[in-house]
Amino acid sequence: MGQVKICGLRQAAHVEAAVHAGARFLGFNFFPRSPRCVTAAQAAALMADVPPGVASVGLFVDPDDALLQETLALAPLDMIQLHGHEAPARVSEVKQLTGLPVIKAIGVAAPDDLDALWDYGLVADMLLVDAKPPRDAVLPGGNGLAFDWRLLSGRKMLKPWLLAGGLTAQNVAEAIRLTGAQGVDVSSGVETAPGQKDSDLIRDFIAAADGGT
Numbered sequence: 213m214g215q216v217k218i219c220g221l222r223q224a225a226h227v228e229a230a231v232h233a234g235a236r237f238l239g240f241n242f243f244p245r246s247p248r249c250v251t252a253a254q255a256a257a258l259m260a261d262v263p264p265g266v267a268s269v270g271l272f273v274d275p276d277d278a279l280l281q282e283t284l285a286l287a288p289l290d291m292i293q294l295h296g297h298e299a300p301a302r303v304s305e306v307k308q309l310t311g312l313p314v315i316k317a318i319g320v321a322a323p324d325d326l327d328a329l330w331d332y333g334l335v336a337d338m339l340l341v342d343a344k345p346p347r348d349a350v351l352p353g354g355n356g357l358a359f360d361w362r363l364l365s366g367r368k369m370l371k372p373w374l375l376a377g378g379l380t381a382q383n384v385a386e387a388i389r390l391t392g393a394q395g396v397d398v399s400s401g402v403e404t405a406p407g408q409k410d411s412d413l414i415r416d417f418i419a420a421a422d423g424g425t
């Protein structure tokens with residue numbers, strides 16, 4: 213099975229559905245303006261029964277040191293996802309500060325955006341290749357928008373990576389086929405409304421991703 217990350221989990225039933233269906237990464241969102249945001253205490257409760265082998269990932273947007281430390285004091289995350297404008301040097305700092313592996317999200321809309329994959333590949337432990345948010349977007353991710361997957365076709369990456377952006381059970385197998393992704397990440401595509409995850413959609417997505425890898 214390929215690696216699936218279900219991002220923006222807020223309810224225990226959805227965590228359970230994702231784990232039972234075979235998700236390898238669970239994303240807990242600490243960006244205050246997101247409809248998927250959880251507190252550190254809520255994330256800790258959601259993570260309590262996550263089995264070994266499934267990584268709990270904390271998603272942050274340009275976090276300062278205090279937010280990372282305060283969150284980790286309550287929620288024993290396995291990985292940090294940086295989804296803002298963090299420079300490569302900040303990725304290295306966050307790794308050192310937290311002692312955790314870092315996933316860096318890279319927004320892609322055009323060929324020029326791919327240069328960042330190399331720069332961040334030198335410092336991050338994993339890359340998350342997402343659609344670049346439109347200029348007027350409120351959220352830097354989780355917008356349910358796809359990009360032209362053909363941009364990634366045949367591309368060599370320095371680190372393991374996940375494909376994200378507008379993925380659903382209906383399109384994920386084709387996205388994997390076109391990009392060669394070893395893993396995928398989804399948020400909106402397993403929701404009935406922003407922030408409202410659905411267990412059936414989670415199961416359908418993971419089964420479809422498995423069929424594509």
Ligand SMILES: O=C(O)c1ccccc1NCC(=O)[C@H](O)[C@H](O)COP(=O)(O)O
Pocket residue numbers: 219220239241243246247248271273295342351352353354355356357376377378379397398399400401
């Ligand atoms: O999902 C959010 O609300 C969010 C807010 C701020 C920064 C990042 C956010 N999501 C990042 C993710 O990892 C999403 O899973 C990824 O962007 C794909 O989202 P979608 O297109 O909705 O599947």
